[in-house]
Amino acid sequence: MRLSYKNRLRLIRLLRGCWSAVTTPLSxxxxxxxxxxxxxxxxxxxxxxWLGxxxxxxxxxxxxxxxxxxHLLMAMKLLEMDPELKGDVIECGCWKGGATVNLSIICAIIGRRLKVYDSFEGLPPPTDGDPIAEKTFAKxxxxxxxxxxxxxxxxxxxxxxxxSSCSFHPGWFENSLPQHKGEIxxxxxDVDFYSSLHDCLINLWPHLIESGLLFLDEYVNLPYCAVFYSERYWDKYFSCAPPGLIGAGTGVQMGKIYWDPEIRQDPRQIHSPESVAFCIKGTKALWDFYPDVD
Ligand SMILES: C[S@@+](CC[C@H](N)C(=O)[O-])C[C@H]1O[C@@H](n2cnc3c(N)ncnc32)[C@H](O)[C@@H]1O
Incomplete structure (x- = not known):
């Protein structure tokens, strides 16, 4: 029996509903x-x-x-943090506030301030040499x-x-982030472009407390994540070793499609936003084994 296009869509929606009904409470x-x-x-x-x-x-x-x-993973990491540790929670790139709403709830519970940085007018014009911005606008x-x-x-x-737990800091990152004060x-x-990520790192990393956390959305975009392993970048801007990125491009999610870097190039696909990657200030991602070098 051949299903019509409409019925196929209905069936897909039904299966997705069933999948979600089972996996949501489990997750x-x-x-x-x-x-x-x-x-x-x-x-x-x-x-x-209940929070979940x-x-x-x-x-x-x-x-x-x-x-x-x-969002729940980030909330759990905050709940696991020592309450004695100082520092605010920062969100760079909020779009309509989908993650902000949830982060504001956990910040109210743990008594930390949520500072939201965004242009509030969407992504900026491309910066020369930013491959993601160039690709985005070429599309x-x-x-x-x-x-x-x-x-x-x-x-x-x-x-x-x-x-009540939020403060808002409108403007392009290159103007707003240098004004940031206080520990993080x-x-x-979640800022999409290389140039925007660079603005965030340059201005905010020095404020991140030791053992503080940096979460990143673009976890399947390997060239983007590579900055967290670049010895040249961390040495040039922070005189330290790269911190690495846990979850970057790794891990085949159970029950999800594995998006390999080739599939990612297909313009019809966007990555699954089910997950994020993070790094911990103080960790070092250095390869130290060179058996052939004296
Ligand atoms: C993909 S959206 C963020 C989605 C959001 N985190 C969520 O979970 O729904 C990217 C955001 O980054 C902001 N953004 C990117 N580059 C920026 C820049 N250089 N200055 C200010 N805002 C920027 C855009 O305005 C946009 O709101």
């Missing part, structure tokens, strides 16, 4: 399970499961480039895509998150 249970959560936050497992459910629900309400699973996109206004973002947080416990960078 929440697995992601929120931890022995390392500080008691000081008053967040036993049942409350963390809230994140999932918000992800359906506010358009987002990243998954609630990634016909124009500056301004992924734009959400400050009012739109604030409105989403007021409705679904915790606006965790930052989430």
């Amino acid at each position: 929440i249970i697995i992601l929120s399970y931890s022995f390392k959560v500080s008691r000081a936050y008053g967040m036993p497992w049942n409350k963390r499961i 459910f809230r994140f999932w629900r918000n992800n359906r309400r506010v358009q987002s480039g990243t998954s609630w699973r990634a 016909g996109f124009v500056p301004g895509i992924f734009g959400g206004t400050l009012d739109e973002v604030k409105n989403n947080i007021e409705r679904f998150g915790e606006i 416990a965790m930052m989430f960078l």
